[in-house]
Amino acid sequence: MFFRTLLHSLLSRFGPRLGHYDVARTRFITLPTDQDILRHMNNGVYLSIMDIARFDMLHRTGIWAIFQAKGWYPVVVSETISFRKSLTIGQRFTVESRILGFDEKAVYVEQRFVRPVEGPDAVPGEVEVYARGFIRGRFLKRTGGVVTIEELADAVGAVPDGVTVPAWLLDWSADVAMPATRAPAPSIWE
Numbered sequence: 001m002f003f004r005t006l007l008h009s010l011l012s013r014f015g016p017r018l019g020h021y022d023v024a025r026t027r028f029i030t031l032p033t034d035q036d037i038l039r040h041m042n043n044g045v046y047l048s049i050m051d052i053a054r055f056d057m058l059h060r061t062g063i064w065a066i067f068q069a070k071g072w073y074p075v076v077v078s079e080t081i082s083f084r085k086s087l088t089i090g091q092r093f094t095v096e097s098r099i100l101g102f103d104e105k106a107v108y109v110e111q112r113f114v115r116p117v118e119g120p121d122a123v124p125g126e127v128e129v130y131a132r133g134f135i136r137g138r139f140l141k142r143t144g145g146v147v148t149i150e151e152l153a154d155a156v157g158a159v160p161d162g163v164t165v166p167a168w169l170l171d172w173s174a175d176v177a178m179p180a181t182r183a184p185a186p187s188i189w190e
Contacts, residue, residue: 001048004031008052012059020156021163024057024097030087040086047079050111050133053095057109066155071142077106078176081133091115093130101165102149103173106136108165136173 008026018024028049036042058064058074067073087093093115100108111134114127139147153159179185 001045001052004028004049005052005055008056009059012056015056015060018057018061020061020063021099021160022061024053024060026053026056026095026097028052028093028095030089030091030093032089034087035089040088043081043083046081046083046113046131046133049095049113050079050081050097050135051076053097053111054109054135054137057097057099063156067139070147070155072139072147073142074137074139077136077138078173078178079133079135080172080176081131083131085128085130087113087115087130094127099163100134100169101163102152102159103165103170104149105146106138106149106173107152108169108173109135109137111135134169134172 012026030041034041034045054074055064058067093113096112096114098110100110102108110132112129113131114129117123117126117128139152141147
């Protein structure tokens, strides 16, 4: 994963520039090291590839440069993924990433693993979703503390109309939230 991250870090510098809320498309190929014992891409690899694709999106939208200048960095607070079809060795696929919006503390991103539709009735250029994931992320300051949504909006600009987080995703976020880092979090099985 380290070398794949480095490769995409370099490629993102030369990829097409995007608006902050555009869909970023990052291309990959399923490698032998991505496979599990059932000969399809391991579910944990999907999450790592989502990280790389988000970095590509941040870089090509110009948001990464803003964060670097301010000493900010992203962290994932929670994530979920659902699978539809398997990716097998040697298959080319694209991860589509898009910022969905914000709540009072975090940003939400949707990411889709897509491949061209195959078969005799396939329409050229049409893709289908193989897996779809969502993340809730925060931004931290290298000097300590959390970047507020207000600071974020001041740095990257106003959120366009129509950019909203679906209600079910906000509910999911509340349902899976962990206690704050300074709050107790004992491991008690019920």
